[in-house]
Amino acid sequence: MNAQTSKSRIRVLIQDRERDQQQREAMLADPDHYILQKAEKQLYKLVGVNELKTFIREIYAWIHINRCREKHQLKTKQQSMHMIFKGSPGTGKTTAARLLGEMFRELGFLEKGHFIEAERGDLVGEYIGQTAQKTKALVQKAEGGILFVDEAYALARGGEKDFGKEAVDTLVKAMDDNLHPFVLILAGYSTEMNRFLNMNPGLPSRFPVQLEFPDFTTEQLLEIAENMLGEREYIWTSAAKEQMEKKIQLRRAGKTEHSFSNGRYIRNEIEQAIRYHAVRTMREKKEHDKEALKTLIGADFK
Numbered sequence: 001m002n003a004q005t006s007k008s009r010i011r012v013l014i015q016d017r018e019r020d021q022q023q024r025e026a027m028l029a030d031p032d033h034y035i036l037q038k039a040e041k042q043l044y045k046l047v048g049v050n051e052l053k054t055f056i057r058e059i060y061a062w063i064h065i066n067r068c069r070e071k072h073q074l075k076t077k078q079q080s081m082h083m084i085f086k087g088s089p090g091t092g093k094t095t096a097a098r099l100l101g102e103m104f105r106e107l108g109f110l111e112k113g114h115f116i117e118a119e120r121g122d123l124v125g126e127y128i129g130q131t132a133q134k135t136k137a138l139v140q141k142a143e144g145g146i147l148f149v150d151e152a153y154a155l156a157r158g159g160e161k162d163f164g165k166e167a168v169d170t171l172v173k174a175m176d177d178n179l180h181p182f183v184l185i186l187a188g189y190s191t192e193m194n195r196f197l198n199m200n201p202g203l204p205s206r207f208p209v210q211l212e213f214p215d216f217t218t219e220q221l222l223e224i225a226e227n228m229l230g231e232r233e234y235i236w237t238s239a240a241k242e243q244m245e246k247k248i249q250l251r252r253a254g255k256t257e258h259s260f261s262n263g264r265y266i267r268n269e270i271e272q273a274i275r276y277h278a279v280r281t282m283r284e285k286k287e288h289d290k291e292a293l294k295t296l297i298g299a300d301f302k
């Protein structure tokens with residue numbers, strides 16, 4: 001490292017330390033406000049998902065006001081936070097669940113806020129007694145955090161005699177256990193989730209929070225793409241954007257319901273374009289200027 005680089009590195013470290021100190025002071029002065037500001041920054045990065053944004057703001061307000069009420073010796077009561085997320089693939093359900101885990105931890109609603117993702121195979125066993133054991137073990141792992149069950153309706157696949165029913169019953173029992181709190185999120189496509197909830201009349205009322213994650217419009221997908229590029233320090237030309245727009249339209253048209261994977265499709269396309277850009281740039285020149293290193297063109301989205 002030469003003298004100039006080490007000086008600038010030290011400057012960055014000092015700046016980092018000063019920023020940390022400022023953050024600590026802001027946090028100590030008004031913790032709830034600080035956490036809300038931090039969350040707003042993360043929400044700002046999410047495109048669409050208006051129901052989720054409204055819900056998160058409600059949670060902040062509720063927890064904050066509860067703390068104020070406590071100071072005035074007014075009653076506060078815990079609310080059940082188990083949730084249903086409905087939406088197609090790639091509409092942000094997992095992203096939202098992870099974000100909620102982090103926020104619940106910061107707000108003191110959950111002790112750890114960690115995220116455990118499970119599907120039918122993780123909960124359901126093959127012989128009598130195994131399902132309850134497997135499900136309880138997962139719930140234990142999720143204690144203090146989020147248990148996210150994707151494609152939850154798969155638990156009802158085999159009907160009354162299937163072990164999936166035992167998994168649902170075990171989950172329901174664990175949900176009411178206030179001594180070992182966790183947040184259960186059942187996720188999946190809207191139609192299948194509605195059918196699943198209708199088949200289990202005791203379930204809907206146990207999930208007071210039900211959020212819809214609608215498919216993104218083409219404009220929203222382009223905005224997501226632009227954000228992803230920004231995060232990775234890339235930009236794109238208008239021809240590249242047009243090319244991406246065409247690809248989205250074609251892709252969507254060729255897909256049946258639920259098979260278009262929204263944000264995940266965009267992430268894969270961006271990552272592929274970045275690889276194409278690397279090959280093209282390497283082939284074109286030996287010396288690369290900054291502009292060329294960060295600019296994706298139409299051909300990168302071929």
Ligand SMILES: Nc1ncnc2c1ncn2[C@@H]1O[C@H](COP(=O)(O)OP(=O)(O)OP(=O)(O)O)[C@@H](O)[C@H]1O
Nearest residue numbers: 046047049089090091092093094095224263264267
């Ligand atoms: N609202 C959003 N704003 C920006 N990016 C998003 C948004 N929703 C999803 N993404 C991005 O799309 C990708 C897929 O999202 P995610 O895994 O959360 O979807 P999902 O609904 O859980 O999908 P699946 O049901 O198939 O598991 C991630 O890279 C994520 O960052």
